[in-house]
Amino acid sequence: MGITVAIENLKNEPTPGTSRVHGIHDYLYQFFGSSSIDYEIKTENELPPSLKNINKSCIKVPENTTAEELEACFTASPNQDYIEIDGHFNGILSTNSVIYGAKHLRVIFRGDHGDEILLRFKGNRLQFHLTKFHDSTICQFLKEWKSNQEFQNLKSLVINSYDYKNYDAAELLKDIDVRQLDKAEDILHINWRMSISFPSAMMVGCFPLKSFPSSFESRDYLIRDDDGEKASVFIEDDDVRFALWKGNSSVMKTIDR
Structure with missing residues (x-):
């Protein structure tokens, strides 16, 4: 795993080719290389x-950040393992933003709708905090995954809307072919790991925590039409959770109650 290096509290200087930040980053990359290093950039406002x-x-x-200004941050490194967007984010991204292609995307978007980000996402794992969604968007997402029209790469989705929105599972799933485990006493417990940004205090450290466990339990699942891929779904109060039974990071086991 090697060492993980984070560069924090950057200034967006007008001449990036000669900026102090570029100089520091180029020096670190030249010194450490890339074979065992994760380079993370972290900023505050x-x-x-x-x-x-x-x-x-x-x-x-x-x-007052525009979609174009935010997109410009990723021009030199468009294919990232993890992107976290927080702060005064207004939920608007460029139409073909590279952010949609991040393997793991975490969005903290206080009280506004994240519908467009969900429907355009092309990566593996997506997580929303403090974000609400129209019921029609949740239904569209589930139907498009099941019909294999979209979200072929998606392995998990977590939505925590908190006090901003509650969801009615019966209403959202009424027109979708949802299966249940045969035995009422059986339940699926789905586990996976979501990438994280390591703690701010850890500027340079050996073997830092790179992911954290996520999980949920549910009897409800969907089967994708074309390939038979299975995914569990959980909708209750302000939570919507969705995860494949299998994949590079997902583990499924049946728990008898």
């Missing part, structure tokens, strides 16, 4: 310059 060879980005977006 400012946009970072676009740097090469970045694996993770954790950005607290400043006020």
